[in-house]
Amino acid sequence: MTTAAVPAPSARISPLAQVARLRAWLFLILLAATFEVWTRIANGASFVLSVYNLQAIAIFASAPLMLGLGQTFVIISAGIDLSLGFVMGLASVVAAHAANFGLARLGMGPAEAALFGIAVGVLATVPAGLVNGWLIAVLKVPPFIGTLGMYGVSRGAAYLLAAGMTVAVNDDWYGAIGNGRLGPFPVLVLLTAVACVALHYVLSQTRFGQHVYAMGASKAAASRAGIDVRRLTMKIYLLSAVMGGVAGALYTGRFSAGAPQAGEPLLLDSIAAVVIGGASLFGGSGTIWGTVAGAFVIAVIQYGLVLVDVEPFWQFIAVGGIIIVSVLVDQTQRRFLGGRVDE
Amino acid sequence: MSEPAPILSVRSVSKSFGAVRALDRASFDVLPGEVVALAGDNGAGKSTIIKAISGVISRDGGDILLDGKSVAFATPHEARDSGIETIYQDLSLADNLSIGANIFLGREPMRRAFGFLPVLDRRKMAEAARETMARLDFHVDRLDAPVAAFSGGQRQAVAIGRAIFWNARIVIMDEPTAALGVPEQRKVMSLIRSLKAEGKGVIFISHNLRDIFDVADRIVVFRRGENAGERRPAETTSDEIVRLMVGK
Ligand SMILES: Nc1ncnc2c1ncn2[C@@H]1O[C@H](COP(=O)(O)OP(=O)(O)OP(=O)(O)O)[C@@H](O)[C@H]1O
Numbered sequence: 001m002t003t004a005a006v007p008a009p010s011a012r013i014s015p016l017a018q019v020a021r022l023r024a025w026l027f028l029i030l031l032a033a034t035f036e037v038w039t040r041i042a043n044g045a046s047f048v049l050s051v052y053n054l055q056a057i058a059i060f061a062s063a064p065l066m067l068g069l070g071q072t073f074v075i076i077s078a079g080i081d082l083s084l085g086f087v088m089g090l091a092s093v094v095a096a097h098a099a100n101f102g103l104a105r106l107g108m109g110p111a112e113a114a115l116f117g118i119a120v121g122v123l124a125t126v127p128a129g130l131v132n133g134w135l136i137a138v139l140k141v142p143p144f145i146g147t148l149g150m151y152g153v154s155r156g157a158a159y160l161l162a163a164g165m166t167v168a169v170n171d172d173w174y175g176a177i178g179n180g181r182l183g184p185f186p187v188l189v190l191l192t193a194v195a196c197v198a199l200h201y202v203l204s205q206t207r208f209g210q211h212v213y214a215m216g217a218s219k220a221a222a223s224r225a226g227i228d229v230r231r232l233t234m235k236i237y238l239l240s241a242v243m244g245g246v247a248g249a250l251y252t253g254r255f256s257a258g259a260p261q262a263g264e265p266l267l268l269d270s271i272a273a274v275v276i277g278g279a280s281l282f283g284g285s286g287t288i289w290g291t292v293a294g295a296f297v298i299a300v301i302q303y304g305l306v307l308v309d310v311e312p313f314w315q316f317i318a319v320g321g322i323i324i325v326s327v328l329v330d331q332t333q334r335r336f337l338g339g340r341v342d343e
Numbered sequence: 344m345s346e347p348a349p350i351l352s353v354r355s356v357s358k359s360f361g362a363v364r365a366l367d368r369a370s371f372d373v374l375p376g377e378v379v380a381l382a383g384d385n386g387a388g389k390s391t392i393i394k395a396i397s398g399v400i401s402r403d404g405g406d407i408l409l410d411g412k413s414v415a416f417a418t419p420h421e422a423r424d425s426g427i428e429t430i431y432q433d434l435s436l437a438d439n440l441s442i443g444a445n446i447f448l449g450r451e452p453m454r455r456a457f458g459f460l461p462v463l464d465r466r467k468m469a470e471a472a473r474e475t476m477a478r479l480d481f482h483v484d485r486l487d488a489p490v491a492a493f494s495g496g497q498r499q500a501v502a503i504g505r506a507i508f509w510n511a512r513i514v515i516m517d518e519p520t521a522a523l524g525v526p527e528q529r530k531v532m533s534l535i536r537s538l539k540a541e542g543k544g545v546i547f548i549s550h551n552l553r554d555i556f557d558v559a560d561r562i563v564v565f566r567r568g569e570n571a572g573e574r575r576p577a578e579t580t581s582d583e584i585v586r587l588m589v590g591k
C-alpha cells in the first residue's frame with residue numbers, strides 16, 4: 001500500500017497532568033496531615049488514628065457522596081443537575097410517609113415498612129429524573145435551566161407533602177439502617193461504598209459509561225457514531241435522580257424523620273465533590289474515585305474544623321477556596337494539553 | 344472494455360428546505376477504487392447530497408442505489424451498517440477517548456471478567472487501533488492516550504482508520520482538509536490514495552481545486568443543486584471547472 005508516513009503523536013501523559021488528575025487525593029492527604037498536627041497541638045489527640053473520627057468523617061461524606069455519584073455522570077456528560085437537593089428532600093418525605101403508612105395501615109412489621117418506605121421514596125424520584133431528561137434531551141432546554149425548574153417543583157412538592165414541617169417515623173428498623181453498624185462500619189457508609197463500587201463499574205467498564213464520556217466530549221460525535229443521545233440523556237438524569245432518592249430515603253432513617261430540606265445544603269457539596277475530584281464542568285472528564293476523594297476533602301474540612309473548635313463558617317471559605325483552586329488546575333491542564341477551554 | 348458496476352448510484356435526487364431547492368435532480372456514480380470529487384460554489388448542494396446518502400436527511404425524490412439496490416437510510420447508523428462511512432471535519436471524534444475507543448464508539452466490544460461480569464474489552468480496542476493505524480502507516484506509542492493531543496491530520500487519520508476498520512465500502516469526506524495546514528493536507532491526500540488502493544469508493548468535497556486535481560478520478564460539478572457537468576482531471580482545466588461552477 002502506498003502511503004506517506006504520518007508521524008506518531010507524542011501523546012504521553014505528562015507528570016504535570018498526572019498530578020492534576022490526582023489533585024483531590026493530594027488535597028486529602030494535605031488536609032489530613034494539617035489536621036493531624038493541629039489536633040495533636042490543640043487537643044493532644046490523633047486526628048487520623050481515631051476510629052471515632054474516621055467513622056464520623058465517613059458518615060459526613062456519605063450523603064453528599066451519594067448525590068455526587070449521580071452528579072458525576074451528569075457533569076461528565078456536560079450537564080448539571082440542580083434539582084438533586086430537593087429531589088432528595090422529596091424522597092425523604094415520601095419515604096417517611098410510606099413507612100408510616102406501611103406500619104399503620106398495611107399491617108407491616110418494622111423491617112417490611114422500612115424497606116417499603118425506602119422503595120417508595122426512591123420510586124418517587126423517577127418522574128423527576130425523567131422530566132429532567134425529557135426537558136434537556138427532547139425540548140433542548142439547557143440543563144442549568146431545566147433542572148432549576150425541577151428544583152422548584154420538587155421543593156414545592158416536598159414541602160406540601162410534609163405540610164411545611166418534618167415527618168417523624170417511629171420504626172426501629174428504619175433507624176437502624178440509618179444509624180446501625182456492622183462491626184466498626186456504619187451501615188450508611190457500607191451502602192455508600194457499595195454504590196461507589198457499582199457506579200465505578202458502570203462508568204468505567206460499560207458501554208453506557210463510555211457513551212457518557214463521548215457525549216461529554218462531543219454530542220455530535222456521539223450521535224454520528226450511532227449513539228442515541230436522547231435516550232442516553234434520559235438515563236443519565238434518571239440515574240442522578242434515583243441516587244438522590246437513595247440519599248433521601250437513607251436520610252429519613254438516619255434522623256427518623258422525613259425532611260423537605262434534607263438535601264438543600266448537599267447539592268452544592270455534591271457539585272463541589274465532583275469538581276474537586278477532577279471532573280471538568282465543560283464535560284468529558286471525571287471519575288467516581290475522584291468524586292469519592294472530593295467528598296472526603298469536604299467532609300474532612302467540615303469535621304476537622306469542628307474538632308479544633310474553629311467557627312464552622314470557616315468551612316465554607318475553605319471548601320470555596322479548594323473549588324477555585326481545582327477549577328484553575330483543570331483549566332491550566334486543558335490549556336496545557338491543547339484542549340479547547342471555551343467550548 | 345466495460346467499466347465495473349458502480350457501488351453507489353445517485354439518481355435524480357431532489358431535496359427542498361422550505362422554499363430553498365437545495366438539490367434538483369442531482370445524479371452521479373461511484374465505482375470501486377474510484378475517488379469522486381464534488382465541486383461547486385457555496386450553497387451548491389454538495390453537503391446536502393452527502394447528507395442524503397449517509398442518512399442524515401431524507402430525500403424528497405429520486406433514488407439512491409447501493410450495489411444496484413435502492414436504499415433510504417433513516418439514520419447515519421444504518422448507513423454505517425451498510426458500509427457507508429462519513430467523515431466530518433470536526434465532528435467525528437470524541438476528544439477524550441483513545442484511538443481504539445473512537446474506532447469502536449457505539450459498537451464497543453465486551454468481554455467477561457471473572458467469567459461473568461461484562462466489561463469493555465480495552466485490549467481488543469487497542470489491538471484494533473494498532474493494526475488499523477499500521478495499515479495507514481501511522482505508528483502510535485501510546486494507544487490509551489486521548490485523541491485530543493493529536494493534530495488535525497492525525498485526527499483525520501483516526502477517522503479514516505475507523506472507516507477502514509469497519510470495512511466501509513464508501514468513504515465520504517466533506518472538506519476533510521479545510522482546517523489543516525499544507526503538510527497535513529498532503530497527508531490527508533495520501534490517506535485518500537490509500538483508501539482508493541484498498542478498493543473503496545471515495546466521495547470527497549473540497550473547495551481546493553489543486554487537491555481535487557491531485558487526487559480525484561472524476562470531478563462532478565454542481566450549481567444550485569443541479570448537475571453542471573462531469574470531467575476527468577486529465578481532460579479538463581481548473582478554469583473550465585470554475586466556469587462550470589459559476590455557470591458562464
Ligand atoms: N437544514 C437546512 N435548512 C435549510 N436550508 C438548508 C439546510 N441545509 C442546507 N440548506 C440550504 O441548501 C442549500 C445547499 O446547501 P449545502 O450545505 O448543501 O451547500 P454546499 O454546497 O455544501 O455549500 P458549502 O460549499 O458552503 O459548504 C443552501 O442554500 C443552504 O442554505
Ligand SMILES: [Mg+2]
Nearest residue numbers: 389390391517
Ligand atoms: Mg458544505
